[in-house]
Amino acid sequence: MMCDDARLLLHAYLDNELDAAQSVAVVRHMQSCPSCAASFADYTKLREGMARASLYRRAPDALRKQWSAEKPAPPAVQPARARRAPVALAMAAGFAAAVAMAAPLWFLTAHRSGDTAQWANEAISSHIRSMQPQHLVDVVSTDQHTVKPWFDGKLDFSPRVKDLASLGFPLVGGRLDALGGRDVAALIYKRRLHIINLYQWPVTSSDTSPSTTQMHGYAAIQWTADRMHFVAVSNVSENDLRQFVQDFQDDSVTPLMR
Known part of the structure; x- marks a missing residue:
């Protein structure tokens, strides 16, 4: 693994978002690369620092009351809008029909795209695992x-x-x-x-x-x-x-x- 590849994965490794093969590859790289190991140490310190309770303060009671205050009720629907309802319903029906007609093609495209990405991801992970001894x-x-x-x-x-x-x-x-x-x-x-x-x-x-x-x-x-x-x-x-x-x-x- 090169430094450019490792730097892209350091944050994901810190957040436990990598699979086992990628995690092993990152660890091995850091063992032989002081620069990437130092970057990872800096990221770890930053994460720990951002999690300190001393950085956070409780909101004032007056502000909390404003947040929890009841919102005013929405205005009543005007009669004029009721007269437009048939037009709105017709537009909604037309849109729903268009979505229904396009849905099979969209689903098929998304499904195939997802399969392609899935196979690529699994194959690359397998390739990385195969680089391990034996x-x-x-x-x-x-x-x-x-x-x-x-x-x-x-x-x-x-x-x-x-x-x-x-x-x-x-x-x-x-x-x-x-x-x-x-x-x-x-x-x-x-x-x-x-x-x-x-x-x-x-x-x-x-x-x-x-x-x-x-x-x-x-x-x-x-x-x-x-x-x-x-x-x-x-x-x-x-x-x-x-x-x-x-x-x-x-x-x-x-x-x-x-």
Whole structure:
């Protein structure tokens, strides 16, 4: 974790708003970074100072009486407004009809947007957890003919595995993981010194184009193809991650077949 990423998370860590993986990453960073540790100490002192009882005073009784005084009753409705009621009701009915017609599309859009953000958030959290010692790979191999058969019997689907070493993305291995309460396949690739986690699982939805989410210094690109959903996560540059996705999608690069 870089200092820029840690500074964005210090306040959330102080307020216990981070998940376990992010909290561990922040703590480890502060252990090796005196600057961020000092900033966190300053934030802690400020929070404690703002919570001191000596900073607060009881409001004067006269002011408290004004706050609790009964508010005057609203004026009676005039007859002229009663005559406008049919027009108001008609406008309200028209507005309600418009909302009802637009609601299915709005709900679908919001639901899909929420799913996209949820998968990105869970995949990035999983990627961070995988960086911990002994969590990255279950099967260590640069050979797709070793990695793909390893998943047999461990998942209810056969993951798509490609050898992209000639394109600058060598395969490192694979592991079992879980996103959204279901088992998924995680393939691990490298880009120089950076790790790329590629998650995949079967879906019933139609194909979608790649969409990118940026969060805490990490990028997540997800798409659906051939009834499989994919999420690629890394802290490489977004251009490099996009290139990885393009190479993985390229049909001229033949995946391992059974």
